[in-house]
Every structure is written in C-alpha cells, then in structure tokens.
Amino acid sequence: MSQPPHPFRIHNFRAYWVSRLCMTLAQYGMLLIIGWQTYNIARDSGLSVAASSGQLALIGLLQFLPLFILTPFSGLAADMFNRRTVARLTVALQMACAALLAWLTWSDQITHTGLFGVAILLGIARAFAGPALSALAPNLVPKASLPQAIALSSIAWQTGMIAGPAMGGYFYAWVPALPYAASFGLFAISLAALTTIGDVPRSVTQAARRPIGQILDGLQYVVRNKMVLGAITLDLFAVFLAGATALFPVYARDILEVGEQGLAQLAMAPAIGAVITAAFFSFFPIRTRVGPKMLVAVAVFGVATIIFGMSTYMPLSLVMLFIVGAADMFSVYIRQSLIQLHTPDDKRGRVSSVSMMTISASNEFGDFFSGTLAYFIGPVLAVVLGGAGAIITVAVWSQLFPVLRTTRTFDPPEEFLDSDQERLSSGEKR
Template sequence: MTLAQYAMLLIIGWQTYNLARDDGMSVAGASGQLALIGLLQFVPLFVLTPFVGLAADIFDRRGLGRLTVLLQLACAATLAWVTWQGVVSIPILFTVAVLLGIARAFAGPALSALAPNLVPKAILPNAIALSSISWQVGMIVGPFIGGYTYSLLPFLPYLVATTLFGVSAIALSLIGKVPQPPLRKDQRPIGQMLDGIRYVRQNRMVLGAITLDLFAVFLAGATALFPVYARDILQVGETGLAQLAMAPAAGAALTALWFSFRPLKNNVGPKMLWAVFIFGLATVVFGLSTSMPLSLAMLFIVGAADMFSVYIRQSLIQLHTPDDKRGRVSSVSLLTISASNEFGDFFSGSLAFLIGPVAAVVTGGAGAIVTVALWSKLFPVLRTTKTFDPPDEVALQHHRHNSQEA
C-alpha cells in the first residue's frame, strides 16, 4: 500500500506543478498550487479525526482498512485513465487529493490501533521498527516507481499503483479476527470521541511527543517543494525528483532497520530531542544547496533523524495509552502527523509563494531548531524520560527490585 501511495503522491505533485508552469504561472504561483494539494489532503483529516478514531474502536479495524484501500484503488485507476487519455487537469488532481485525504483519515487510526493486537506488548517497539522498515521501503521504492515509470509512460505510475492497492486489499483480507476493546456503554458517542483528546491533553508525555513532531515537521517540511527543486533549482527532471523523494526514505529505512536489531532502551526522551534538532539543521543545509549530491546527503540525514524521533514517539504513545483508547489516541496522533505533513506542505508552499522556495525551506528548518529548545522547557518530561515504560510500570519494577533486595 505504501508503495502505491508514494508513487501516486509524487506524480500528483509533479503533474500539478508542471501543469501550472506550462500554463504560464511563475515558480511562486506554481508553488502555491502545491500548497493547495497539501491543504486539500489535510482538511478531510482535520474534519473527520474525532469520528475515525471512534470508528477504529467500534468497528472491525480490518474492514475499515480494506475499504480505505479500495477507495485509493479507485483514485489510482481514475488518474491512470485521465492521464492516458491526455485530459488530466488540476481540478481532477485536486479532487483526488480530497478523496485520498478521506481514505487516509480512516486508514491511519484503524491500522495503527490494529498493530498492538497482533504482537505481544513486550516486542511492540521491535514490531514498530519492522513496520517502519516496510513503510520506509515503500517510501524509497514508491518514488522510484513513480518517477521512472512516469518517464516511460505518464499513466504507468497510476496503473502500477492500482495493481498494488489490489494486492493490499487481498493482504488485509488474510488477517484473522482480532478482539475489539469494549467501550463504555454509559457514555454517549460524543464523549467517547472526546476521550482520546482528553487523554492526550492530560498525559504530558504523549502531548509533548505528539506536539513536538507537529510543530517541527510542520515548519521544516520541504517535501512539498521537491518539484520546485527538481525542475527549477537543481534542474534534474522527474528522475531527479524521484531521487530527492527517495533520499530521506533511505535514511529512515536504514535507521528503522538498525532499531529492529538494536532497540533503543535508554535516554529515549533526550535522544528524541536531539534527533529533531538534527532534522532541522539538515533541512537548512538542503534549502541552501544547489548541488544534487549535497542535497541528497542532507535529505538522507533528514530522513534518518525523522525516523529516529518517530520510532521513539510512536513507541511512547502506544505503550503509554490504554488499549481501549488506542484508536482515538491514534486518530489524534494522525491529525498532528497530517498537520505536520499535509498542512505543513500547505504552509511550505504558501511560504514559498510569499518569500521564495529557498527562503521558505531555510526558515522552516530554523523554526524546527527553535521548537526543540522551546519544547525541552515546556515539557521537561521529554528531557527526563529514560525508558519506554509507563511511569506506573517503572514504579512497579522499582518496587519489585527493592523487594528482592530486602
């Protein structure tokens, strides 16, 4: 599924930017069109978040996942057809962006909350690392499929994505039945939906981890401007665009692979802060670069640092959240991820429209660095968290240790 998603998203952005430029828009104006792609994917996620989280805790998570895959399959098939017929347009691409936002809104909480039901709690961080590897491999190979198949036949990436979504739907159908956590019958649906938000607000660890990613990636999101760099700054075309998209995913995949063999155990909070700092610094250097090798190197570091922080954040959120709230908390986490990614794309594109793409990327990277400094003060628990264990389990282990010594 990830292969298909990232192949599609890369080409949607590339087609949107090129259609805008070919219609006579300036670099700034075409960057604004990329901003709208991000906004149109974010709005459905923002509106649907309270409902999709509850849906993931009430309905069969496997069934929800299958429905979202089928919707994305329909989007891919539509784009393959209109591209083949030569009638693809910006309004069509915008419409598909909205539908993809709806699909991802439901898929995120359902599939994220499904993972802890499939593996024992003790190896959940390892499972998250392995899942991240498959995700990051998709982020590497997906853009490769998108960019290089587009250079052969423009409709081919969407045709491949259609096939891959079909395989994903079959794979989800092979997962056996998993238990659904019971919901409180004395609580109304609106109260159940707000439970996830209340829990995140009250848990300083979860709140700090989620919002750190929200603001850092929101500010330093350069991926939306890859078409600008590929066409007008680095001048490397669609194959170079694929390489730009693959570089951060390659760094992330290798980091996730490392964690699958050597899980992180100590000083997880401080290391997460340092990872976000490096993420922002590498983004600044990428923004200033006019060299393709340097740009790829910085994007590799960006991806590695981001995966480092994602691994820690996801493990903390999953292990600090009760099972009966995981769907709703995952939906809140998804909203912040979407805000930092899709809405971050809108922010980056809009900033590029106002001050230019290079200044936008550099300013965003600097903003991520400032965010780390602020969050280390606002959420001191991030600086003091040593392990993934929730506070009550840490206290219990300490009590058992003292009892054994006595």
C-alpha cells in the same frame, strides 16, 4: 511452552501484509506524481515558481482536511462495521482514482481540477483506511505473535514508502500515464488479497467503543502530562514548520534541475535514512539521556533542512535529506517510546489517537504551510526558514517543558508505575 506461530504462517496475515505493501507502494507512487503534475501544469501555464508552489499548498490542504475532519468518524466506522469491508471499499476508491488519473494523463486531459478532486478522494480513502487496517491487524494473529506482526507490518509500510516514489518517478519518465496504471494494478492486488481474508474474531467491547470520546479523554490526559504533551507538540511544530517534502517538485524542476528521476531520488532519500536508523535501533536501542538526545535530533533535523534548502548540488541535497530522515526517525523512536511508557495502560489507545491526529496535522497541513510560504517568499527561503523554525522550536520547548531536558531513561517515575500496577491488579477494564 510452545512457540507462537510466525505471522507469515497464518494465511489471513499473509494476505493482509501483501495488501498493505501493495497499497503503500501505489499510494506513495501516486502522491509523488500528483504533486509533480500539479507543479508542472502551473509552470507550463506561465505561472512563476512562487505561484506554482502555491498550487502544491492546495494539494497538501485538500489531503489534510479529509484526514483531520473524518478521523473520529472513520474510527467509529472501523469499530461499528466489518473492518474488512471498510478496508476493501477504501482500496476500491483509490483504485478508481488511479484509473481516472491514468486515463486523464494518457489522453492529455489532466488538469488542476482533476488533480485537486482526486486529492480530496484520496484523503477520504486514507482517512477510513488507516483505522480499519490498524484495528484489523491484531485480529489476524494470536496475541503472542503480535509483536512480530507489528514489525512485519512496519516493514511493508517502510518498503512501500521507499519503493513507491521510485516507481512513480522512473515510470513517469518512461510513460507519463504508467505510474497511475501501475498503481491501479497494485491496488487491484491489494483488494484481491483483502478479499481472501476469512472471518476474524471480534470482541463486543471493540464494536461498542466510542472513538470520539476516547480521543477527547486522551486529549485531556495529554494536556495534563507534561512529558507526553511536550513530546507530541515538539514533533508537531518541528515537522510542521520544516516540511520540505511538498516542495520536492520545485527543487527537482527549477532548482536542482534533475527531472522526474531526480524527483524520485529526493523522495527516497529521507525514507532510506529513516529505515536504516530504525534498523540500527532494533539492534542497539538507546538507554541513556533520551530526552536531551531527542532535542538534539530535532535540532539536527532543522539544520539538515536548512542546508538542503540552500543546496543547488544534487549529491549534497540527497545527503541532507538522508540526514533529515534519519534525525526524524531518531526523534520519533524516542518520542513514541516515551509516550507509550509514560501513559497508563488504560489510556494508551486514546493517547495514540491524539498522536496520530497531530502527525496528520504536521505532515499534510505542513505541506500546505510550506507551499503557502513558498508562494509568498519563494521556495528556498521557505525551506530555510522552516528549518530555522524547527531549531527555535527545540530551544523554546526545552524551556517550556524542562522535563524533556532532564529525562535520562525511558523508565517512568516510580509513583507512575505504582498507580498503573494498581489499576491492572484491580481488574480495571481497558
């Protein structure tokens, strides 16, 4: 049997990979500076640290609402319309946002109104870009090459998540409008790469799918399966409570006093921890005591968040954020593996949709929660209490979902395997 072609030997995938890398670099570079400018405008206008943190809460909320509300409709658009066209339109919208922010910053006309408006537009663009690009990827390579393609796509995303904030922070320290100008150029490259993708195969079943119904069906299964429900909600509440990333501008300016370059380092530290952990697991996968290890990882995530919240020493803060990222990836690795292997083949897509919505809730809405809490009790106490909340979540979830404590391997129960095999052998469509 001949070896499947490497994804990079296929032009459509190469173009897709370049597009995703450039788009991720631009997105994360922009989002960091939007938060930084939002906080600085508030502080420079005389608002207190707590009140300025409240402005960061609004940025998180304005990005969360479009993502959460539009997810079913954006999935429907990805299945009903040409995915390349949908993806191109979202990149073009983000490109326009970058151009607007570059001009407003260059002309010294940047305001909260402009930043909040762009945050909403970026939330809309990201809501439609995610399903379109995710659904497009499997159409670009042969089925046998898909695992490699998924790994390469993850590398593009992780690289952009690390290098994007660094680009934004260091460029802003040089020329404030430069991060947005660079993002504009990266979005332009992303759009050009997408334009070179030729016609791709598309099945009738893909076009006929009903994402809203799939999400509801997946939600019903999640509620019934205690393993899947426990794993998804553990991450949801832990990250929601202990989301310190929204408060990086507060720490960079007023607590650690490290400026724009320090802001970039704060944003990079957890991403580097996550990448190194993921690379480690690619060579040395976990095989035993997976449930207890996931609970411990979330607890470590909470402890590191508490220490970061109390730290006023930059090296210690960076180490704790590195641990935060590593512990988060540790738990994500176990959680995703458990969800995939404990979900029947015919429901994996729908359960994944539910998981994606909870990730959006824990990240973007978690930013809103952290900023709001900082407004009322101050940023340091907000971060510390958030980390404590993650630890409490572990204790509570280990009692509510004892299956998380007793799961030793990734292997699902034998009766699950038997029923899943029956569905596959009977030719049930999925």
